[in-house]
Amino acid sequence: xxxxxxxxxxxxxxxxxxxxxxxxxxxxxxxxxxxxxxxxxxxxxxxxxxxxxxxxxxxxxxxxxxxxxxxxxxxxxxxxxxxxxxxxxxxxxxxxxxxxxxxxxxxxxxxxxxxxxxxxxxxxxxxxxxxxxxxxxxxxxxxxxxxxxxxxxxxxxxxxxxxxxxxxxxxxxxxxxxxxxxxxxxxxxxxxxxxxxxxxxxxxxxxxxxxxxxxxxxxxxxxxxxxxxxxxxxxxxxxxxxxxxxxxxxxxxxxxxxxxxxxxxxxxxx
Numbered sequence: 001x002x003x004x005x006x007x008x009x010x011x012x013x014x015x016x017x018x019x020x021x022x023x024x025x026x027x028x029x030x031x032x033x034x035x036x037x038x039x040x041x042x043x044x045x046x047x048x049x050x051x052x053x054x055x056x057x058x059x060x061x062x063x064x065x066x067x068x069x070x071x072x073x074x075x076x077x078x079x080x081x082x083x084x085x086x087x088x089x090x091x092x093x094x095x096x097x098x099x100x101x102x103x104x105x106x107x108x109x110x111x112x113x114x115x116x117x118x119x120x121x122x123x124x125x126x127x128x129x130x131x132x133x134x135x136x137x138x139x140x141x142x143x144x145x146x147x148x149x150x151x152x153x154x155x156x157x158x159x160x161x162x163x164x165x166x167x168x169x170x171x172x173x174x175x176x177x178x179x180x181x182x183x184x185x186x187x188x189x190x191x192x193x194x195x196x197x198x199x200x201x202x203x204x205x206x207x208x209x210x211x212x213x214x215x216x217x218x219x220x221x222x223x224x225x226x227x228x229x230x231x232x233x234x235x236x237x238x239x240x241x242x243x244x245x246x247x248x249x250x251x252x253x254x255x256x257x258x259x260x261x262x263x264x265x266x267x268x269x270x
Contacts, residue, residue, distance in 0.1 A: 002171060004032040004105040008098045008131070009087070011037065011073035014113030018142040021265055022109035023081050025140070025148055029175040035077040035087030036101050037070040038094040095130035102137050109140045112259065129256070132240065132268055138168060139240070142265040150234030151179045155224050155258070156199045161239020165269035166202040169237040179209040181231040185220035221257035233264060240268040
């Protein structure tokens with residue numbers, strides 16, 4: 001059961017989408033909500049001068065600024081949550097702090113398009129990717145402009161990860177009162193039939209409608225996102241790892257590609 005939700009935010013426009021989605025999801029599920037803003041040590045650490053004579057780096061001033069920034073982000077989050085949740089501020093590597101705090105919750109929510117600085121990637125390949133890889137909790141990654149509302153699209157490939165996704169999709173469907181669309185990708189029609197039969201057993205008994213669609217052509221990540229658009233889905237739910245755990249660890253995995261390209265929130269289930 002999703003009884004507790006942590007929203008990690010950096011105060012940016014991209015993180016705002018995660019904030020709003022996390023707050024709305026917690027309200028509709030009746031889940032306990034908390035927030036977290038992290039000041040990265042590297043933002044205030046003096047860069048190497050390489051034996052050059054340069055003015056002293058204002059570490060104390062920058063530290064004070066970033067502390068004030070994090071506290072302002074926390075206050076705004078609490079205001080957006082209408083006083084129903086607090087937001088803590090921590091310092092250190094953002095991914096590690098989020099993962100550590102996330103151990104105590106059922107779902108971590110992150111804005112996909114966070115703040116960035118020159119030479120640093122904060123999309124998949126940065127903090128978000130690192131949190132998804134390191135955490136043992138399910139994660140919801142929300143792109144800028146995404147809102148919560150509409151059917152749930154479940155991507156199912158028969159892997160243990162997709163079975164976890166099916167269970168979470170059922171829970172979300174109950175809590176949100178939304179229908180479920182099941183997408184199966186398989187180059188073999190017979191295998192697709194078997195997977196649909198399996199997923200019917202996993203989502204059987206739902207009081208909301210369940211639709212099924214499959215594809216035997218094209219890239220599964222592209223087809224999955226297309227299916228979500230056609231269904232006007234509000235969330236995509238997939239396993240954090242697919243059938244090939246080793247290959248899925250790398251950035252070329254279907255899950256990572258779906259997160260990168262989806263116009264709606266993607267839940268990576270564990």
